[in-house]
Amino acid sequence: MATAPSKAEESEQENPLAEGLERLPVHPTILTIFGATGDLAKRKLLPALYNLAHEGALPERFNLIGVSRGELSDEEFRAQAKESIEEFSRRKVDPKVLSALLDGARYVTGSFDDGTVYDRLDAATKELDDEAGIVYNRAYYLSTAPSFFPVIVGQLGAHGLDHKQGSEVRVVIEKPIGTNLSEARHLNSAVLDVLDEDQVFRIDHYLGKETVQNVMAFRFANGLFEPIWNRNFIDYVQITAAEDIGIGSRAGYYDTSGALRDLVQNHMLQLLTLLCMEPPVSFSAHAVRDEKVKVLHAIDPPTPEQVSRIAVPARYDSGVVAGEEVKGYLEEDDVPEDSSTETYAALRLRVDNWRWAGVPIYLRAGKRLARKVTEIAVTLKPVPHLAFQHEGSVGVQPNQIVLTMQPNEGVSISIGAKIPGTRMRIRPVNMQFLYGTAFMSESPEAYERLIMDAMRGDATLFTRDDEVEAQWTIIDPIVQAWGSQSGPIATYAAGSGGPGEADALLEPGHSWRAI
Amino acid sequence: MQMSGSVWAAQDTTPAQIETGLRDLLRERHARSEAYVPARVLNLVVVADREWRGEIQNRLDQVGRYHASRTILCCVEPGQDTIDAWATAEGERASSPTDVSILHEQVVLDIGSKHLEHLETIVDPLVVTDLPTLVWSPHGHPEAVDAMLDLAQIVLIDSVHEPDPAGALRRAQQLSERAYVVDLAWLRSTPWRERVAFAFDPMQWRGELWKISSVTVKHRPDSRAAGLLFLGWLAKRLGWEPGSMLSQNGALHGIAHARRQDVKLRLEPDETINAPGLAGVAIETASGLSASLDRGSGGLTARRRLRDGLEREWTVMGASRGEAGILGEGIRQAMLRDKTYGPALSAAQAMLG
Numbered sequence: 001m002a003t004a005p006s007k008a009e010e011s012e013q014e015n016p017l018a019e020g021l022e023r024l025p026v027h028p029t030i031l032t033i034f035g036a037t038g039d040l041a042k043r044k045l046l047p048a049l050y051n052l053a054h055e056g057a058l059p060e061r062f063n064l065i066g067v068s069r070g071e072l073s074d075e076e077f078r079a080q081a082k083e084s085i086e087e088f089s090r091r092k093v094d095p096k097v098l099s100a101l102l103d104g105a106r107y108v109t110g111s112f113d114d115g116t117v118y119d120r121l122d123a124a125t126k127e128l129d130d131e132a133g134i135v136y137n138r139a140y141y142l143s144t145a146p147s148f149f150p151v152i153v154g155q156l157g158a159h160g161l162d163h164k165q166g167s168e169v170r171v172v173i174e175k176p177i178g179t180n181l182s183e184a185r186h187l188n189s190a191v192l193d194v195l196d197e198d199q200v201f202r203i204d205h206y207l208g209k210e211t212v213q214n215v216m217a218f219r220f221a222n223g224l225f226e227p228i229w230n231r232n233f234i235d236y237v238q239i240t241a242a243e244d245i246g247i248g249s250r251a252g253y254y255d256t257s258g259a260l261r262d263l264v265q266n267h268m269l270q271l272l273t274l275l276c277m278e279p280p281v282s283f284s285a286h287a288v289r290d291e292k293v294k295v296l297h298a299i300d301p302p303t304p305e306q307v308s309r310i311a312v313p314a315r316y317d318s319g320v321v322a323g324e325e326v327k328g329y330l331e332e333d334d335v336p337e338d339s340s341t342e343t344y345a346a347l348r349l350r351v352d353n354w355r356w357a358g359v360p361i362y363l364r365a366g367k368r369l370a371r372k373v374t375e376i377a378v379t380l381k382p383v384p385h386l387a388f389q390h391e392g393s394v395g396v397q398p399n400q401i402v403l404t405m406q407p408n409e410g411v412s413i414s415i416g417a418k419i420p421g422t423r424m425r426i427r428p429v430n431m432q433f434l435y436g437t438a439f440m441s442e443s444p445e446a447y448e449r450l451i452m453d454a455m456r457g458d459a460t461l462f463t464r465d466d467e468v469e470a471q472w473t474i475i476d477p478i479v480q481a482w483g484s485q486s487g488p489i490a491t492y493a494a495g496s497g498g499p500g501e502a503d504a505l506l507e508p509g510h511s512w513r514a515i
Numbered sequence: 516m517q518m519s520g521s522v523w524a525a526q527d528t529t530p531a532q533i534e535t536g537l538r539d540l541l542r543e544r545h546a547r548s549e550a551y552v553p554a555r556v557l558n559l560v561v562v563a564d565r566e567w568r569g570e571i572q573n574r575l576d577q578v579g580r581y582h583a584s585r586t587i588l589c590c591v592e593p594g595q596d597t598i599d600a601w602a603t604a605e606g607e608r609a610s611s612p613t614d615v616s617i618l619h620e621q622v623v624l625d626i627g628s629k630h631l632e633h634l635e636t637i638v639d640p641l642v643v644t645d646l647p648t649l650v651w652s653p654h655g656h657p658e659a660v661d662a663m664l665d666l667a668q669i670v671l672i673d674s675v676h677e678p679d680p681a682g683a684l685r686r687a688q689q690l691s692e693r694a695y696v697v698d699l700a701w702l703r704s705t706p707w708r709e710r711v712a713f714a715f716d717p718m719q720w721r722g723e724l725w726k727i728s729s730v731t732v733k734h735r736p737d738s739r740a741a742g743l744l745f746l747g748w749l750a751k752r753l754g755w756e757p758g759s760m761l762s763q764n765g766a767l768h769g770i771a772h773a774r775r776q777d778v779k780l781r782l783e784p785d786e787t788i789n790a791p792g793l794a795g796v797a798i799e800t801a802s803g804l805s806a807s808l809d810r811g812s813g814g815l816t817a818r819r820r821l822r823d824g825l826e827r828e829w830t831v832m833g834a835s836r837g838e839a840g841i842l843g844e845g846i847r848q849a850m851l852r853d854k855t856y857g858p859a860l861s862a863a864q865a866m867l868g
Contacts, residue, residue, distance in 0.1 A: 015721060016752045017712035020855035025709075025716035056706055056814065056833025060713040094834040100813030101832060133819075133827055134717070408615050436617050437554045437584070 036066025077107035157194035208446025296470035313342030319494030559583030577839035595627030703792030747862030759868035
């Protein structure tokens with residue numbers, strides 16, 4: 001039971017009414033989306049805001065402002081937003097809630113480098129403050145091309161919108177944070193010239209996925225696994241992010257990015273750090289991110305000479321997917337004929353610290369592979385001595401722990417079991433746990449979680465400046481080496497398990513899991 | 516006994532036979548496709564009057580994703596001597612060919628009143644071992660719930676549906692001593708509790724919590740228990756000592772003693788709302804501030820009046836969950852633990868004297 005505090009304590013005491021509530025209070029907020037008429041806003045951000053409103057999860061007082069280059073009135077912006085939400089919301093739209101969300105939404109038109117945009121934005125936010133009689137927190141969501149990130153942040157600073165007395169100002173930045181280490185440093189520097197790191201929320205939407213967060217729960221909420229989570233018991237680790245689809249209509253973006261930048265530098269290194277990090281002292285943003293950065297620092301970036309030994313790029317050729325013939329990457333619409341962009345990347349990394357020294361960590365990501373799967377497979381060392389005869393059977397295989405992010409999120413453990421019969425023959429069987437069978441709740445969209453966390457000021461699931469730079473420090477030498485390669489890139493048939501060249505990365509006795 | 520497709524049925528049967536039938540059903544499903552995987556979250560045992568079986572099944576169908584993994588619906592017909600049973604195992608539609616299809620099992624038992632006193636002996640073989648078991652008896656039958664208390668860890672009740680709020684809260688208290696209670700009346704007040712907490716969260720309003728001088732809660736006439744639980748929550752969270760409330764013109768009035776001043780409490784029935792639960796909350800402070808919430812379009816209508824008399828109004832967004840949503844939420848809450856309900860329940864009882 002809460003006891004009444006003294007007068008001096010009253011204003012500083014935690015809100016006693018918040019205890020036990022599933023949803024914690026969030027300060028009234030104005031969310032400004034730069035690029036509010038763009039694809040990400042339409043497909044993800046606006047539907048995420050609607051779903052939060054539907055659940056009653058948005059701050060008690062909430063206002064939305066869209067900023068974009070298109071000439072729109074407030075009414076036209078609301079109509080566009082309504083259409084996007086109706087098309088892409090994960091739940092059926094309640095027209096009353098939708099009206100409540102959009103009726104007060106405002107729109108500021110103009111180019112992001114135009115100073116008057118920020119004057120008008122400032123006027124709009126002050127007007128909302130005055131109407132409400134409070135000072136709202138400001139959250140600026142940069143859903144724009146990366147080249148605009150420093151421009152917008154610079155303009156926010158130049159117009160005094162980077163800080164506000166009596167409120168918190170936060171800026172959410174979408175990926176990619178640069179296309180190499182130098183750009184990432186430049187961008188971080190430009191952003192941190194204006195803002196404090198605590199104000200910056202760099203999105204990697206992978207971290208908003210429940211199943212990715214479950215890696216931490218799996219490791220640190222169970223006594224079963226952590227004792228064996230080290231080089232003494234683990235032989236090797238494989239992290240796979242395979243897609244069965246091609247690049248679709250994204251050639252413009254993808255051909256300048258490739259698999260390494262698109263998936264490995266951010267999402268896959270996030271999975272690696274969650275898998276390899278030491279237990280944080282708490283689950284605060286600083287403690288978790290400190291531990292993740294330590295893992296990245298323990299990975300030695302390859303020298304130019306080492307790159308070909310630890311990394312393999314490849315590109316999909318034509319092939320058959322789900323019974324249908326599909327084009328190769330170079331035949332896809334808008335892909336340059338002389339493109340050398342990789343649609344597949346495989347890496348072998350090592351985390352050189354006390355826990356992981358000597359354990360190869362294989363990463364692979366690619367498009368047009370045999371099926372869609374994202375998983376972490378941890379293969380344990382074989383048992384030291386086998387007392388069984390195992391003729392006539394597959395025999396005893398090393399145990400494997402597989403954490404599947406998608407599809408069929410869950411955990412499976414392969415163990416050796418006796419084949420029924422008179423002889424002691426062993427074959428591997430699977431113990432499988434599927435999240436879908438054990439939880440009734442539908443996972444929220446990653447963007448719903450991340451938008452709320454940013455408005456709340458919880459940066460645990462966002463990437464810190466030193467984390468991004470540490471990621472690029474590992475990836476940059478590979479990007480450079482591949483960029484300077486003149487020979488033909490390896491290919492793999494669409495719908496296959498990837499290029500045979502990737503086998504060269506494997507150490508003796510190791511093998512890629514079937515995709 | 517017969518099995519047709521995914522239905523097993525038998526008349527004048529036994530729990531052991533039903534359990535065997537269920538296992539056969541699951542085996543048959545799995546043989547048909549390995550993509551069928553049984554859900555393993557929660558056993559839900561429902562005790563209902565047989566004449567309302569359709570209505571209850573309808574409500575259970577509408578809880579959406581909050582289906583229990585195994586539901587055992589015990590339909591009570593006073594004169595029934597035998598146990599008749601139907602069992603089904605239905606798979607959710609997989610969203611893609613590579614996805615698994617999650618199976619939910621339902622057993623419907625036709626039983627008589629005579630079976631209720633030892634209902635646990637009938638249900639025990641039918642629940643999935645090691646999963647939590649939730650019992651819900653929407654048409655009374657307290658003897659059945661009592662019988663189930665050694666088997667079930669969680670009891671779902673709806674204090675709003677009891678004709679006598681004092682009796683409902685007393686029963687909730689009794690059950691709380693032996694099981695974890697999920698009270699739908701409490702869950703109906705969740706959005707109100709959240710939004711009152713939000714209203715006083717900004718630092719400039721936080722100190723006003725200790726200056727609250729009156730609270731008025733409006734509720735649908737049958738939902739006094741929900742109002743009492745809301746007031747009980749405020750009292751416990753803010754360290755008030757609530758006194759007995761007295762009835763006057765259909766409303767309840769009372770005083771709670773806070774450290775600085777007394778707090779006037781009032782519970783008012785509101786005939787104008789259709790949905791069970793609360794209709795509005797108004798809070799005033801000794802320094803002249805007031806905050807209120809009322810049902811509105813697209814959420815709750817919030818109003819604030821400052822010391823200078825300036826009043827502001829806006830919508831706190833949120834969709835109505837409806838009765839199916841409340842039941843689904845009750846099933847979901849069975850897997851969580853809310854430590855604020857028990858103290859609120861004690862305070863609510865104290866207000867009724």
